[in-house]
Amino acid sequence: MERVTEGRWESLPITLSPGVLQTLRELGFPHMTPVQSATIPLFMNNKDVAAEAVTGSGKTLAFVIPILEILLRQEEKLKKMQVGAIVITPTRELAVQIDEVLSHFTKHFPQFSQILLIGGRNPIEDIEKFKEHGGNIIIATPGRLEDMFRRKADGLDLASCVKSLDVLVLDEADRLLDMGFEASLNTILDFLPKQRRTGLFSATQTQEVENLVRAGLRNPVRISVKEKGVAASSTQKTPTRLENYYMICKADEKFNQLVHFLRQHKQEKHLVFFSGILVCTDVMARGIDIPEVNWVLQYDPPSSASAFVHRCGRTARIGHLGSALVFLLPMEESYVNFLSINQKCPMQEMKPLKNVVDVLPKLKRLALADRAMFEKGMKAFVSCVQAYAKHECNLIFRIKDLDFASFARGFALLRMPRMPELKGKCFSDFVPVSIDTDSIPFKDKNREKQRQKLLEQQRKERQENEGKRKFIRNKAWSKQKAKKEKKKKKMTTKRRREEGSDIEDEEMEELLNDTRLLKRLKKGKISEEEFEKRLMSSERKVKAVVDSESED
Numbered sequence: 175m176e177r178v179t180e181g182r183w184e185s186l187p188i189t190l191s192p193g194v195l196q197t198l199r200e201l202g203f204p205h206m207t208p209v210q211s212a213t214i215p216l217f218m219n220n221k222d223v224a225a226e227a228v229t230g231s232g233k234t235l236a237f238v239i240p241i242l243e244i245l246l247r248q249e250e251k252l253k254k255m256q257v258g259a260i261v262i263t264p265t266r267e268l269a270v271q272i273d274e275v276l277s278h279f280t281k282h283f284p285q286f287s288q289i290l291l292i293g294g295r296n297p298i299e300d301i302e303k304f305k306e307h308g309g310n311i312i313i314a315t316p317g318r319l320e321d322m323f324r325r326k327a328d329g330l331d332l333a334s335c336v337k338s339l340d341v342l343v344l345d346e347a348d349r350l351l352d353m354g355f356e357a358s359l360n361t362i363l364d365f366l367p368k369q370r371r372t373g374l375f376s377a378t379q380t381q382e383v384e385n386l387v388r389a390g391l392r393n394p395v396r397i398s399v400k401e402k403g404v405a406a407s408s409t410q411k412t413p414t415r416l417e418n419y420y421m422i423c424k425a426d427e428k429f430n431q432l433v434h435f436l437r438q439h440k441q442e443k444h445l446v447f448f449s450g451i452l453v454c455t456d457v458m459a460r461g462i463d464i465p466e467v468n469w470v471l472q473y474d475p476p477s478s479a480s481a482f483v484h485r486c487g488r489t490a491r492i493g494h495l496g497s498a499l500v501f502l503l504p505m506e507e508s509y510v511n512f513l514s515i516n517q518k519c520p521m522q523e524m525k526p527l528k529n530v531v532d533v534l535p536k537l538k539r540l541a542l543a544d545r546a547m548f549e550k551g552m553k554a555f556v557s558c559v560q561a562y563a564k565h566e567c568n569l570i571f572r573i574k575d576l577d578f579a580s581f582a583r584g585f586a587l588l589r590m591p592r593m594p595e596l597k598g599k600c601f602s603d604f605v606p607v608s609i610d611t612d613s614i615p616f617k618d619k620n621r622e623k624q625r626q627k628l629l630e631q632q633r634k635e636r637q638e639n640e641g642k643r644k645f646i647r648n649k650a651w652s653k654q655k656a657k658k659e660k661k662k663k664k665m666t667t668k669r670r671r672e673e674g675s676d677i678e679d680e681e682m683e684e685l686l687n688d689t690r691l692l693k694r695l696k697k698g699k700i701s702e703e704e705f706e707k708r709l710m711s712s713e714r715k716v717k718a719v720v721d722s723e724s725e726d
Contacts, residue, residue, distance in 0.1 A: 181205065181206050181211050182204065182205055182206070183195060183198055183204075183205075183206055185206075185211075186206070186211070186214060186215060187215050188214070188215055188218050188219075188243070190239065190243065191242070191243060191246055193279070193282030193283055194239060194242060194243065194279060194282075196282060197278050197279045197282060198235075200278070201278060203235070206232075207231055207232035207235075207236075208227070208231065208399045209225060209227040209231045209232055209233055209236050209397070209399045210232050210235055210236045210239075212225070212397050212399055213225050213236040213237070213240075213373070213397055214236060214239055214240055216395050216397070217236075217237070217240035217244075217371065217373055218240050218243055218244060220371060221371070221394070221395050222371060222372045222373070222391040222392050222393065222394040222395070223372075223373045223374070223394055223395050223396075223397055224373075224374045224376075224383075224387045224391060224394045224395070224396050224397065225373070225374070225375050225376070225397040225398075225399070226376050226377070226378070226379045226396075226397065226398045226399070227375075227377070227397075227398075227399040231399065232491075233345070233375045234271075234272060234275055234345075235275070236375065237261070237343045237345070237373050237375060238272070238275055238276055238279065239279075240341070240373070241259045241261070241276075241311065241341050241343070242279055242280075242283065242286075244258075244259075244340055244341055244371065245258045245259060245286060245310070245311075245340065245341075246283070248340065251285065252285075252286070252310045252338065253308075254287065254307075254308030254310075255304075255305075255308055255309075255335050256308075256310065256335060256338040257309060257310060257311075257312055257332075257335045257336045257338060257339055258286075258310045258311065258338060258339065258340050258341065259310070259311045259312070259339070259340060259341040259342070259343070260311075260312045260313075260314065260319070260336070260339060260341070260342050260343070260366075261311070261312070261313045261314070261343040261345060262314055262315070262316055262319065262342075262343065262344050262345065262350070262359070262362070263313070263314075263315065263345040263346055263350075264315065264316070264345075264346050264349045264350045264353050264355065265315065265349075266292040266293060266294060266315060268345070268346065269290060269292050269313050269314065269315055270290065270292070272313050272345070273288065273290045273313045276288055276311065276313065280311075286310045286311060287307050287308040287309055287310045287311070288309065288310065288311040288312075288313065289303060289304055289307070289308075289309035289311075289312055289313075290313050290314070291312060291313070291314035291315070291318045291319055291322055292314065292315045292318055293315055293317055293318050297318070297321060297322065297325065297328075298328060300318075300322070301322070301325060301328050301329060301330045304330060305329065305330065309335075316350065316355040316358040316359055316362065317355070317358055319358075319362055320358045320361050320362055323361070323362065323365050332365070333365050336365060336366055336367070337367060339366055339367055339370050340370055340371060341370065341371050341372075341373070342366060342370055342371070342372045342373070342390075343372075343373045343374075343375065344359070344372070344373070344374045344375070344386070344390070345375050346375070346376065346377070347374045347375065347376040347383050347386060348376045348377060348378045348379075348382070348383050351382040351383060351386065352382075356382070356386075359386070359390075360389075363389070363390055368392075372390055372391045372392075372394075374386065374387055374390070374391060374394070377483075377484065377487075378480060379398070415490040415494065415495050415496065416486060416487075416489065416490035416496050416497070416498060417495075417496070417497045417498070417522075418486060418497075418498050418519060418520060418521045418522070419497065419498065419499045419500075419521065419522055419523070419524040420499070420500050420501075420502055420509075420510055420521050420522075420523055420524065421499060421500070421501050421502065421523070421524045421525070421526060422502050422503070422504055422507055422523070422526070423501060423502075423503075423526045424503065424504065424577075424580055424584075425503055425577060425580040425581045425583070425584040426534070426580045426581075426583035426584040427526070427530075427584070428473065428501050428584055429533065429534065429537075429584055429585075429586075430530045430531065430532055430533055430534065431501065431526055431527055431530060432446075432471065432473060432501065433531070433533050434527050434530045434531065435471070435499070435527060438527070439468070439469065442468035442469060443464075443466055443467050443468050443469075444467070444468065444469045444470075444471055445464065445467050445469070445470050445471070445488050445489070446471045446472075446473060447470070447471070447472045447473065447474070447476070447485050448473045448474055448554075448558075449473075449474040449476070449477070449557065449558055449561035449562075450474070450553075450554040450555070450556075450557035450558035450561065464488060466494065467488055467489040467491075467496060468489065468496060468497065469489065469496070469497050469498065469499065470485055470486055470488050470489045470496070470497075470498040470499070471498075471499050471500075471501075472485060472498070472499070472500040472501065473501055474501075474558065474561070474562075475500055475502065475506065475509060475565075475571070477561060477564060477565050477566055478566050479512070479513060479516050479517050479566075479567065480517070482500070482513060482517065482519070483517050483519060485498070486498040486519075499524060500521075503577075505570075505572075505575050505576075506570055506571065508570050509567065509570050509571075510523075512567060512570060534583065534584070534586045535586075537551070537586035538586045538588065538607075541586060541587075541588055541614075542588065542607070542609075542614060543617065544614075544615075544616065544617035545614045545615055545616040545617075545621075545622070545625070546616055546617065546618065546621070548588060548611065548614050551585050551586055551587055551588075552587065552591045554585060555581070555582060555585045555587055555591060556591055556593055558581075558585075559573070559576075559578075559581070559593065559595055560595075562576065563595065573595065577603075578590075578595075578596060578599065578601060578604075579601045579602075579603035579604035580603070582601070582604050583604065587604075588606060588607040588611055588614075589606040589607065589611055590604060590606065691705055691708055692705075
């Protein structure tokens with residue numbers, strides 16, 4: 175499809191309802207984005223659409239507005255328990271955000287009820303809420319929606335409620351499939367009526383998404399929207415208003431560079447992504463719209479190239495300017511060319527900042543003063559190394575080339591953690607602290623009290639276990655000795671038979687008695703002391719028989 179430029183909402187070939195236009199003005203959206211102007215008229219004219227557009231292009235309004243307009247134009251008003259539209263999205267966070275956007279519009283249309291169905295909440299409460307308030311528009315995650323279809327026994331026949339469905343939207347379809355929701359989606363689609371309008375919205379067009387298009391859409395119009403200033407032949411996946419930077423620095427310099435950068439840009443809004451530390455995880459990388467983010471900072475490159483693009487897309491959204499910066503180690507510089515080829519993501523270098531204050535000694539002091547800080551640093555290091563080992567671009571991100579000592583210094587570690595990736599390695603460039611780190615207390619007195627209680631309990635358990643092992647070992651040794659003696663006698667008897675020696679009935683009887691003794695010991699009918707005493711008596715008798723035979 176041809177590239178569509180921005181325009182005013184009034185320029186649409188279909189007139190929007192006054193309540194919709196009023197809400198758009200309230201939200202501060204006087205103009206349409208290309209994906210909105212391309213999608214809305216088609217969706218409202220009974221067309222299934224499969225829309226691909228870069229992240230931050232305004233896809234949410236591209237389906238929220240058609241949903242409302244389609245339901246408003248229905249001849250028969252929806253009843254409380256009738257579902258007219260369903261929006262399925264991969265994460266709870268994105269579902270909550272869509273629900274909030276929709277609520278801005280539905281306040282002007284009180285005839286429509288909406289309900290949010292996501293995991294992490296009591297499903298019975300959701301059922302009661304649905305029965306009480308209804309759910310003309312459902313915003314849901316796949317797992318919870320599938321579960322609700324199966325809860326007929328709990329008083330909700332959702333399969334009957336969706337017979338009136340007019341619109342289905344699959345948002346972030348590529349991620350729905352990446353997260354393993356294909357089976358749930360197929361189950362849900364089986365419950366829905368075939369005569370419906372379906373919209374599929376995605377930032378990337380993968381083969382899996384194409385398969386979903388074929389399975390869930392009827393003769394869809396495919397929309398691939400380019401921004402102004404992007405050539406028709408280009409496949410750039412980041413917004414044109416985004417300035418993308420990278421910085422090459424050593425592992426033990428990254429944290430200082432990050433802190434210095436944040437101090438230099440105090441008045442701006444930042445989103446920082448780590449792979450080991452929960453400041454921002456990839457849950458925030460898709461669909462979530464945080465207004466006016468100036469910088470997206472990636473302390474660690476993500477495990478996939480597509481995630482890199484989606485992270486950057488949290489800024490420069492819907493016409494705004496924005497910048498992104500990723501910190502790379504010297505050995506990772508070829509990742510820049512990889513992104514340029516693989517993701518059509520142009521980047522420019524930002525040189526390391528000068529006059530940077532070294533804050534790592536302060537972090538070490540904090541770790542020495544509080545066990546919570548010490549443990550957080552250790553966990554972050556382990557998590558980061560493990561994430562590095564699982565990077566999909568392992569030709570560039572090779573864990574065997576990683577400078578673990580520099581990495582550890584960058585985390586202000588007091589000692590190296592015990593983990594398989596470090597086993598058998600020597601780190602001459604890393605100097606651990608001279609104190610026993612087990613002695614570092616929690617600053618929180620209650621946590622330290624619990625820790626000491628646990629340590630004392632572990633000491634007692636070790637002492638008890640050592641005592642048990644000693645007792646079991648002694649008992650086993652006695653039995654083993656008896657078995658050896660028995661085996662030795664049997665071998666002597668066998669050898670004598672082979673040599674032609676005659677064994678008297680009396681000797682055989684003694685051997686049988688020994689066997690009986692061993693069985694009685696195992697059953698606990700005699701003590702070990704009594705067993706040893708009787709066994710010695712038996713041995714003397716056998717020895718006497720053997721001696722007499724040798725004399726003969």
